[in-house]
Amino acid sequence: DTEVTQTPKHLVMGMTNKKSLKCEQHMGHRAMYWYKQKAKKPPELMFVYSYEKLSINESVPSRFSPECPNSSLLNLHLHALQPEDSALYLCASSQGPNPQETQYFGPGTRLLVL
């Protein structure tokens, strides 16, 4: 089973709202990732968690706040977003953070900021 689930599938929020995206995997993976994908563009890495600790932050604005409460769960808290933050947010996981580990992606959350 290589399933990564993400909720919600779609999200519409105003610029003053606070919302959260959720990602879950039950494959025993110890590395989890957030990617942002704009329309007709490739995914871009935002954050990496290894063994529940933040290991990479790709200079993401502080209005995006990741959280990894346990090894199966990854959240992305959103606050005071801008319309240009509208995108598909993809979560991925891998067995470990090592380069040879394949990343498995979830179906994504389509976010629209009004």
Add this chain to the structure above:
Amino acid sequence: AQTVTQSQPEMSVQEAETVTLSCTYDTSESDYYLFWYKQPPSRQMILVIRQEAYKQQNATENRFSVNFQKAAKSFSLKISDSQLGDAAMYFCAYRSGQGAQKLVFGQGTRLTINP
């Protein structure tokens, strides 16, 4: 920094025919991993095939195979007996073997299958 280039924004192929998607990359490293992912309209990125740079043998997965030319820094994907379900955006991706955890993606090739 590593870069990945997919020079074909769009490709089309007749059902049951063979198509090859091209990918080139730029790196000074000798240890790395290469991947092809497909992203159908359902949006989920699905791993198609992977290649370790230290392996000379080209990877194959059923109807999918790669032509890995390390010296030329080329990593093309061949899809044989194309099926309607193969229609998707295909991304080539690079991952360094030196600890960087990010996948570097190409711009993608949109593949259309004509019945």
